[in-house]
Amino acid sequence: MTDFEKKYYWDRRGSGCAKWDGMKMGFGADDLIAMWVADMDFRCPDSVREAMSKLAEMNTYGYNFPSFSYYKAFMDWEQKRHGYQVEQPWIRYTPGVVCGIYRFLGALTAPGDACIILSPCYYPFMSAVEDTGRRLVCSMLKNEGGVYTPDFEDFEAVILREKVKAFVFCSPHNPVGRVWKKEEIARLLEICEKHGVYVISDEIHHDLELTGKHVPTLSAYPCEKFTVMLTAASKTFNMAGLSHSIAVVPDETIRKKYDAYVKPFTGMNANMTGYIAIEAAYRGGEEWLEGCLKLLRSNAKYAEETLKAALPKIVVSPLEGTYLQWVDLGAYLKPSELKAVVQDECRIAVDWGHQFFPSESKCEGDRLAAEAGKADAHIRLNLATSRENVVLAVTRLIEAIKKRG
Ligand SMILES: Cc1ncc(COP(=O)(O)O)c(C=O)c1O
Structure with a gap:
């Protein structure tokens, strides 16, 4: 057990958390190992507890505003960890x-406009495009033995064919675990620039670098005129319940469009706890993050090596970033058998591969992605938990699959 795990692992059952206590609702059972929704079973950095304790001690919760030191903590973090200098006027709060993503789609595109994603992709991207009345189009990532890369020719062809107006980019990519290379990002951006496509870049996992080195989209190519970055401390430090994220918008015209778009949403200011906790995490959480990454890397190595040794035909995508392991069980199980084996027999709650593809009715521009989703036999395993939970899940999967011959 790593020192990090000894100090920070916490059995969250009974705390009202979605990951464990929400399983009954989502999976119809509460005795599963929770490896689905992307948050961690770890307490936050000590600096967060100290700052929140101070606030509780003060016990005053009147109107509040973000201090310069909050902005500075975020700007320093981005500069130090990712080499990108954010300027304060570029920063906007989003819950x-x-x-x-919903807001920028609303601000930058019009109903009916085509918006592109790289498929498979974190499913709320698809909902965001559709719920805002935009038209979802997909470009399938190329999959060679579990290693995914953009299909640049297809990406450009779809943009042209569908007259795409915005690209919702996931970097690092959930669910395939890629930390995109600078050249890959630059090539996508160059295509977007050529065809007048806005880029909404979701970099929420950018601190979760396991083997890859994250390159901020805004620094991969001169794209500040047509790109916004969305990020947060929420995945990095396990603080999603505070509903606090950050948009970085370097371009003044985009900022004006965005500010005008959100103006009618009154009462949507950030909660003071978010400002306080996030500043504390950025200022005092670096050592915590290093400890956490060490455990995540070791969990990922264990899961990949053990699964591959026992089940030679399994495809485990290299986990360069995020803590979400994308595993193809297609050599052993049909898509229709996944639930019976993984959930009912192994008692593991996971996200299913098909969730990351558009359903046929959703996919207007590209039917390939919908077809791939139907035939998909992936599971996505959340490894941000104790080694014991990871061992238990991996052991159960191997036993159940081997038993079937
Ligand atoms: C790529 C990606 N974006 C966004 C989110 C959710 O972020 P939020 O809770 O801030 O909306 C997740 C959560 O898993 C994610 O993986």
Whole structure:
């Protein structure tokens, strides 16, 4: 057991958390190992507890505003960890990164406009496009033995064919675990620039670098005129319940459009606890993050090596970033058998591969992605938990699959 796990692992059952206590609702059972929704079973950095304790001690919760030191903590973090200098006027609060996607789609595109994603993709991207009345189009990532890369020719062809207006980009990519290379990001951006496509870049997982080195989209290519970055401390430090995310918008014209778009949403200011906790995490959480990454890397290595050794035909995508392991069980199980084996027999709650593809009715522009989703036999395993839970889940999967011959 790593020191990090000893100090910070916490059995969250009974705390009202979605991940464990929400399983009854989502999966119809509460005795499963929770490896689905993307948050961690770890307490936050000590600096967060100290700052929140101070606030509780003060016990005053009147109107509040973000201090310069909050902005500075975020700007310093981005500069130090990712080499990108954010300027304070570029920063906007959003309650969540997904909420940010909805808002920027609303601000930058019109109903009926085509918006592109790289498929398979974190499913709220698809909902965001559709719920805002935009038209979802997909470009399938190329999958070679579990290693995914953009299909640049297809990406450009779809943009042209469908007259795409915005690209919702996931970097690092959930669910395939890629930390995109600078050249890959630059090539996508170059295509977007050529065809007048806005880029909404979701970089919520950017601190969760396991083997890859994250390159901020805004620094991969001169794209500040048509790109916004959405990020948060929520995935990095396990603080999603505070509903606090950040949009970085370097371009003044985009800022004006965005500010005008959100103006009617009154009462949507950030909660003071978010400002306080997030500043404390950025200022005092670096050592915590290093400990956490060490455990995540070790969990990922264990899961990949053990699964591959026992089940030679399994495809485990290399986990370069995020803590969400994308595993193809297609050599052993049909898509229709996944639930019976993984959930009912192994007692593991996971996200299913098909969730990350558009359903046929959703996919207007590209039927390939919908077809791939129907035939998909992936599961997405959340490894941000104790080694014991990871061992238990991996052991149960191997036993159940081997038993079937
Ligand atoms: C790529 C990605 N974006 C956004 C989110 C959710 O962010 P938020 O809760 O801030 O909306 C997640 C959560 O898993 C995610 O993986």
